[in-house]
Amino acid sequence: AQSVTQPDIHITVSEGASLELRCNYSYGATPYLFWYVQSPGQGLQLLLKYFSGDTLVQGIKGFEAEFKRSQSSFNLRKPSVHWSDAAEYFCAVAHGSGNTGKLIFGQGTTLQVKP
Protein backbone atom coordinates (compact mmCIF):
# COMPACT_ATOMS: atom_id res chain seq x y z
CA ALA A 1 0.00 0.00 0.00
CA GLN A 2 1.10 3.51 -0.70
CA SER A 3 2.30 5.55 2.26
CA VAL A 4 4.01 8.79 3.15
CA THR A 5 6.29 9.24 6.14
CA GLN A 6 7.43 12.48 7.68
CA PRO A 7 9.99 11.39 10.25
CA ASP A 8 10.06 14.67 12.17
CA ILE A 9 6.91 15.50 14.11
CA HIS A 10 8.25 18.79 15.43
CA ILE A 11 11.18 20.97 14.33
CA THR A 12 12.46 24.21 15.83
CA VAL A 13 14.79 26.52 13.93
CA SER A 14 16.06 30.02 14.50
CA GLU A 15 14.86 32.82 12.27
CA GLY A 16 17.29 33.21 9.37
CA ALA A 17 18.53 29.62 9.61
CA SER A 18 18.08 27.10 6.83
CA LEU A 19 15.34 24.49 6.92
CA GLU A 20 14.89 20.99 5.61
CA LEU A 21 11.74 18.93 6.22
CA ARG A 22 11.95 15.28 5.31
CA CYS A 23 9.42 13.21 3.40
CA ASN A 24 9.67 9.59 2.29
CA TYR A 25 7.06 7.81 0.22
CA SER A 26 6.22 4.28 -0.74
CA TYR A 27 4.70 4.02 -4.20
CA GLY A 28 5.13 1.60 -7.06
CA ALA A 29 4.97 3.95 -10.00
CA THR A 30 6.23 7.47 -10.55
CA PRO A 31 4.39 9.47 -7.93
CA TYR A 32 2.87 12.88 -8.04
CA LEU A 33 4.23 14.64 -4.95
CA PHE A 34 3.10 17.71 -3.07
CA TRP A 35 3.94 19.86 -0.09
CA TYR A 36 1.15 21.75 1.65
CA VAL A 37 1.29 24.24 4.53
CA GLN A 38 -1.38 24.78 7.16
CA SER A 39 -1.70 27.63 9.65
CA PRO A 40 -3.60 26.86 12.87
CA GLY A 41 -7.31 26.40 12.28
CA GLN A 42 -6.99 26.98 8.56
CA GLY A 43 -7.13 24.96 5.37
CA LEU A 44 -4.14 23.71 3.41
CA GLN A 45 -2.23 25.81 0.91
CA LEU A 46 -0.17 24.22 -1.85
CA LEU A 47 3.52 25.13 -1.61
CA LEU A 48 4.85 23.13 -4.56
CA LYS A 49 4.36 20.00 -6.62
CA TYR A 50 6.36 17.48 -8.61
CA PHE A 51 4.95 15.60 -11.57
CA SER A 52 7.94 14.84 -13.80
CA GLY A 53 11.06 16.38 -15.32
CA ASP A 54 13.47 18.52 -13.34
CA THR A 55 13.81 16.96 -9.91
CA LEU A 56 14.33 20.30 -8.16
CA VAL A 57 11.08 22.22 -8.02
CA GLN A 58 10.48 25.75 -6.86
CA GLY A 59 7.40 26.79 -4.95
CA ILE A 60 5.86 29.79 -3.30
CA LYS A 61 7.28 31.68 -0.33
CA GLY A 62 10.87 30.78 -1.25
CA PHE A 63 10.47 27.04 -0.73
CA GLU A 64 11.97 24.34 -2.92
CA ALA A 65 11.93 20.55 -2.90
CA GLU A 66 14.05 17.86 -4.49
CA PHE A 67 12.73 14.54 -5.76
CA LYS A 68 15.18 11.68 -5.30
CA ARG A 69 13.85 8.48 -6.78
CA SER A 70 16.71 6.35 -5.43
CA GLN A 71 15.88 7.42 -1.89
CA SER A 72 12.09 7.65 -2.35
CA SER A 73 12.31 11.12 -0.88
CA PHE A 74 10.87 14.56 -1.53
CA ASN A 75 12.44 16.87 1.04
CA LEU A 76 11.36 20.47 1.44
CA ARG A 77 13.98 23.19 1.89
CA LYS A 78 14.23 26.89 2.51
CA PRO A 79 17.54 28.78 2.74
CA SER A 80 16.43 31.31 5.35
CA VAL A 81 13.38 30.84 7.54
CA HIS A 82 11.09 33.73 8.49
CA TRP A 83 8.95 33.87 11.63
CA SER A 84 5.86 33.73 9.41
CA ASP A 85 6.89 30.25 8.23
CA ALA A 86 5.83 28.76 11.57
CA ALA A 87 3.04 26.33 10.65
CA GLU A 88 2.36 22.66 10.01
CA TYR A 89 3.71 21.14 6.82
CA PHE A 90 2.29 18.12 5.04
CA CYS A 91 3.83 15.99 2.34
CA ALA A 92 1.36 14.13 0.11
CA VAL A 93 1.33 11.73 -2.82
CA ALA A 94 -1.42 11.26 -5.39
CA HIS A 95 -2.40 7.67 -5.98
CA GLY A 96 -5.06 5.45 -7.35
CA SER A 97 -5.65 3.76 -10.65
CA GLY A 98 -7.40 5.95 -13.17
CA ASN A 99 -5.87 8.94 -11.45
CA THR A 100 -8.71 9.73 -9.10
CA GLY A 101 -6.76 12.57 -7.54
CA LYS A 102 -6.93 11.08 -4.06
CA LEU A 103 -4.09 12.18 -1.83
CA ILE A 104 -2.24 10.24 0.84
CA PHE A 105 -0.78 12.51 3.48
CA GLY A 106 2.09 12.18 5.88
CA GLN A 107 1.50 12.83 9.56
CA GLY A 108 2.74 16.40 9.29
CA THR A 109 5.70 18.33 10.70
CA THR A 110 5.13 21.29 12.98
CA LEU A 111 7.67 24.05 12.45
CA GLN A 112 8.46 26.45 15.26
CA VAL A 113 10.64 29.48 14.54
CA LYS A 114 12.70 31.05 17.32
CA PRO A 115 13.39 34.80 17.16
Next chain:
Amino acid sequence: DGGITQSPKYLFRKEGQNVTLSCEQNLNHDAMYWYRQDPGQGLRLIYYSQIVNDFQKGDIAEGYSVSREKKESFPLTVTSAQKNPTAFYLCASSITGGRGEAFFGQGTRLTVV
Protein backbone atom coordinates in the same frame (compact mmCIF):
# COMPACT_ATOMS: atom_id res chain seq x y z
CA ASP B 1 -12.62 35.04 -6.61
CA GLY B 2 -12.74 31.30 -7.16
CA GLY B 3 -12.45 29.03 -4.19
CA ILE B 4 -13.95 26.53 -1.80
CA THR B 5 -16.29 27.60 0.98
CA GLN B 6 -16.95 25.44 4.00
CA SER B 7 -19.60 26.22 6.56
CA PRO B 8 -19.98 26.51 9.42
CA LYS B 9 -16.46 27.08 10.73
CA TYR B 10 -17.39 25.65 14.12
CA LEU B 11 -20.10 23.08 14.79
CA PHE B 12 -21.27 21.42 17.97
CA ARG B 13 -23.16 18.15 18.03
CA LYS B 14 -24.96 16.37 20.79
CA GLU B 15 -24.62 12.64 21.21
CA GLY B 16 -26.93 10.79 18.82
CA GLN B 17 -27.46 13.67 16.41
CA ASN B 18 -26.69 13.80 12.72
CA VAL B 19 -25.03 16.96 11.45
CA THR B 20 -24.28 18.16 7.92
CA LEU B 21 -21.18 20.06 6.88
CA SER B 22 -21.44 22.23 3.81
CA CYS B 23 -18.86 22.48 1.01
CA GLU B 24 -19.33 24.67 -2.07
CA GLN B 25 -16.83 25.38 -4.84
CA ASN B 26 -16.86 27.77 -7.80
CA LEU B 27 -13.68 26.48 -9.43
CA ASN B 28 -15.62 24.39 -11.96
CA HIS B 29 -13.83 21.28 -10.67
CA ASP B 30 -15.41 17.92 -11.29
CA ALA B 31 -13.77 16.13 -8.37
CA MET B 32 -14.43 16.83 -4.70
CA TYR B 33 -13.12 15.23 -1.52
CA TRP B 34 -13.70 15.14 2.21
CA TYR B 35 -10.79 14.61 4.60
CA ARG B 36 -10.71 14.26 8.34
CA GLN B 37 -7.79 15.67 10.32
CA ASP B 38 -6.82 14.53 13.81
CA PRO B 39 -3.70 15.68 15.69
CA GLY B 40 -0.64 13.65 14.72
CA GLN B 41 -2.47 11.63 12.06
CA GLY B 42 -2.36 13.84 9.03
CA LEU B 43 -5.42 13.87 6.78
CA ARG B 44 -7.49 10.79 6.02
CA LEU B 45 -9.91 10.47 3.12
CA ILE B 46 -13.58 9.99 4.01
CA TYR B 47 -15.38 10.17 0.65
CA TYR B 48 -14.69 11.45 -2.82
CA SER B 49 -16.69 12.21 -5.94
CA GLN B 50 -15.40 12.53 -9.48
CA ILE B 51 -18.69 13.41 -11.11
CA VAL B 52 -22.19 14.52 -10.21
CA ASN B 53 -24.42 11.77 -8.78
CA ASP B 54 -21.46 9.47 -8.14
CA PHE B 55 -19.18 9.07 -5.13
CA GLN B 56 -16.89 6.49 -3.58
CA LYS B 57 -15.84 5.58 -0.06
CA GLY B 58 -12.43 6.56 1.13
CA ASP B 59 -10.38 5.00 3.90
CA ILE B 60 -12.62 5.97 6.83
CA ALA B 61 -16.18 6.19 5.44
CA GLU B 62 -17.96 4.40 8.29
CA GLY B 63 -20.38 6.71 10.09
CA TYR B 64 -20.42 9.29 7.29
CA SER B 65 -22.58 9.90 4.23
CA VAL B 66 -22.39 12.28 1.28
CA SER B 67 -24.38 13.42 -1.74
CA ARG B 68 -23.38 15.04 -5.02
CA GLU B 69 -26.49 16.46 -6.64
CA LYS B 70 -24.73 19.49 -8.07
CA LYS B 71 -21.24 19.99 -9.40
CA GLU B 72 -20.63 22.86 -7.00
CA SER B 73 -21.75 21.15 -3.82
CA PHE B 74 -20.58 18.12 -1.83
CA PRO B 75 -22.14 18.07 1.66
CA LEU B 76 -20.95 15.64 4.32
CA THR B 77 -23.28 14.21 6.96
CA VAL B 78 -21.74 12.93 10.18
CA THR B 79 -24.20 10.38 11.47
CA SER B 80 -24.80 9.11 14.98
CA ALA B 81 -23.01 5.92 13.91
CA GLN B 82 -19.69 7.79 13.89
CA LYS B 83 -18.38 7.02 17.36
CA ASN B 84 -15.65 9.62 17.51
CA PRO B 85 -16.72 12.55 15.35
CA THR B 86 -14.77 15.32 17.07
CA ALA B 87 -12.23 16.43 14.46
CA PHE B 88 -11.32 19.04 11.88
CA TYR B 89 -12.97 18.37 8.51
CA LEU B 90 -11.52 19.63 5.25
CA CYS B 91 -13.17 19.71 1.86
CA ALA B 92 -11.09 19.84 -1.33
CA SER B 93 -11.60 19.87 -5.08
CA SER B 94 -9.48 19.14 -8.13
CA ILE B 95 -9.64 18.70 -11.88
CA THR B 96 -10.76 15.24 -12.94
CA GLY B 97 -7.95 13.49 -14.75
CA GLY B 98 -5.51 15.91 -13.20
CA ARG B 99 -2.54 14.96 -11.10
CA GLY B 100 -3.96 15.29 -7.64
CA GLU B 101 -3.38 19.00 -7.16
CA ALA B 102 -6.17 19.76 -4.74
CA PHE B 103 -7.50 23.06 -3.47
CA PHE B 104 -8.79 23.13 0.10
CA GLY B 105 -11.46 24.96 2.01
CA GLN B 106 -10.85 26.56 5.40
CA GLY B 107 -12.26 23.63 7.32
CA THR B 108 -15.02 22.94 9.84
CA ARG B 109 -14.21 22.01 13.42
CA LEU B 110 -16.81 19.62 14.78
CA THR B 111 -17.08 19.03 18.51
CA VAL B 112 -19.35 16.60 20.31
CA VAL B 113 -20.85 18.06 23.48
